[in-house]
Amino acid sequence: MSESLERELDRAAKMIERAEYVIAFTGAGISAESGVPTFRGKGGLWEKYKPEEIATPEAFERDPRRVWEWYKWRMELIAKTKPNPGHIALARMEEAGIVKAIITQNVDGLHQRAGSKNVLELHGSIWRVRCVNPSCGYRATVREPPKEIPPRCPRCGSLLRPDVVWFGEPLPSRVWEQAVIEAGNADLVIVVGTSGVVMPAAMIPLLVKQHGGVIIEVNVEPSNITVSADVFLKGKAGVVLPKLAEKLGLKI
Numbered sequence: 001m002s003e004s005l006e007r008e009l010d011r012a013a014k015m016i017e018r019a020e021y022v023i024a025f026t027g028a029g030i031s032a033e034s035g036v037p038t039f040r041g042k043g044g045l046w047e048k049y050k051p052e053e054i055a056t057p058e059a060f061e062r063d064p065r066r067v068w069e070w071y072k073w074r075m076e077l078i079a080k081t082k083p084n085p086g087h088i089a090l091a092r093m094e095e096a097g098i099v100k101a102i103i104t105q106n107v108d109g110l111h112q113r114a115g116s117k118n119v120l121e122l123h124g125s126i127w128r129v130r131c132v133n134p135s136c137g138y139r140a141t142v143r144e145p146p147k148e149i150p151p152r153c154p155r156c157g158s159l160l161r162p163d164v165v166w167f168g169e170p171l172p173s174r175v176w177e178q179a180v181i182e183a184g185n186a187d188l189v190i191v192v193g194t195s196g197v198v199m200p201a202a203m204i205p206l207l208v209k210q211h212g213g214v215i216i217e218v219n220v221e222p223s224n225i226t227v228s229a230d231v232f233l234k235g236k237a238g239v240v241l242p243k244l245a246e247k248l249g250l251k252i
């Protein structure tokens, strides 16, 4: 490991030890080493698919089958993956009382599978479905993709949709409010594997910064957050986070 990363890890560990309330904010990059494709950058999903064709309410309205085929493919892919040492390191930091909450943009559920308890899913979960009929309200957790595509609501027969946030849709209000509270409590946020371009999610680290908190960022390359980061730990989440955990006296 490079001298400078070693030094930055020491600095980051000291800041975390001094902090009163640490949270984590994660994006697709923390799941990359588990084999879950990221959205932007080399080989990202948005290189192959147009978001407006599969990740918007209009796309679902136009062609629910096509949207569901994409989510079926992603569910099958994610089902074959497992949490990587980056997810596990954050779960250990929560167990040790160091990290109080994980605010994630990811829908893959890998933080929970790694053992993290207080996880706020800003963009929903690929493992939940809900009825499109507002007066029905049916929603369910699923373990595998629906047998029939597009699936129908067992209660009212309307279409079921993935319980994720599409472009142009509001974030789930209770989850967002809780995330803002956590950011308000935090005096340090560990930002992992996000390009920091999607709002309002990417506001979370900046809210911590705004009231005098510290940003420690883990990424393989600079992001939109880096300019506001107090420490930039350049490297893969699955490598850097376990090293950070070790510096904090935890065994991964």
Ligand code: APR
Binding pocket: 026, 027, 028, 029, 030, 032, 033, 038, 039, 040, 041, 044, 105, 106, 123, 192, 193, 194, 195, 196, 197, 198, 218, 219, 220, 221, 222, 223, 235, 236, 237, 238
């Ligand atoms: N370790 C750490 N960071 C990594 C790794 C890795 N192994 N691999 C990639 N990254 C970084 C990339 O450098 C990039 O900054 O992860 C980030 C991934 O960025 P995006 O693909 O834009 O993912 P994210 O920031 O989570 O996107 C936010 O956009 O499309 C929507 O809803 C979707 O939740 C998603 C949101």
Ligand code: ZN
Binding pocket: 131, 132, 133, 136, 137, 138, 153, 154, 155, 156, 157, 158
């Ligand atoms: Zn229904």
